[in-house]
Amino acid sequence: MIHHHSRSIGDNGGRLLIGEAATGDAGAIADIAAALGPFPPARGNAYPGVRRFIAPADRAAAGYSRDLLRSLVPLINATFDVDGFDLLTASFSMVTASPDRLTPVQRAPHFDSTDPHYLAILHYLGGTQGSGTSFYRQRTTGIDRVSEQNQPEFIAAARREADSWSGYIAGSNPSFEQIDTVEAVPDRVIVYQGSLLHSGIIPPDMPFSDDPLVGRLTANFFVLGRPRRPPA
Secondary structure (H helix, E strand, O other), X not given: OOEEEEEEEOOOOEEEEEEEXXXXXXXXXXXXXXXXXXXXXXXXXXXXXXXXXXXXXXHHHHHHHHHHHHHHHHHHHHHHOEEEEEEEEEEEEEEOOOHHHOOHHHHOOEOOOOOOOEEEEEEEEEOOOOOEEEEEEEOOOOOOEOOOOOHHHHHHHHHHHHHHOOOOOOOOOOOEEEEEEEEOXXXXXXXXXXXXXXXXXXXXXXXXXXXXXXXXXEEEEEEEEEEOOOOO
């Protein structure tokens, strides 16, 4: 079993699972990703880079995804009080946008879904020195986890303050308080609710390369946890 630990984030039931040496060979997974390159630009969201979705026909990548997710099932069940999960998407991703090319939404923490059972799984693979993932609380609203109920309040406050943002967020700023952070260690995997406000830690001197063997390479999975049924 993967060596792991978990902790709470924020004040609204946020949880973070961290696993170490998830596969035993992050370099081999990076080679699998490189064989699928070049990656196309990310579409349909605000990800600042390129993304290659993993399809069943990508045999090596699909096999890696299957093995990693299977190893995480008992850890996710225990940490997030679910009874398994369904895979929504799997991909290899790379941050390639330099700070001066960001749109306003890319300069702030974001959330992936308001569904409380929507989980993000992030596997750090390479080019991650000085990088990581941080979690935030919006100062004016106190929101650290976005729901259907508080989403309009979060968006309204963000729009009022967006003109003051520049580059990738680094630590706390007048709009957002950093409440937790995880260093990007190769072969470390983290799992968290997609409703938590979060952002990548992107150093300004990081190579914004689209080469999977050079740039910041991660594997990204989104899954939907199955709520655990109470005993009859």
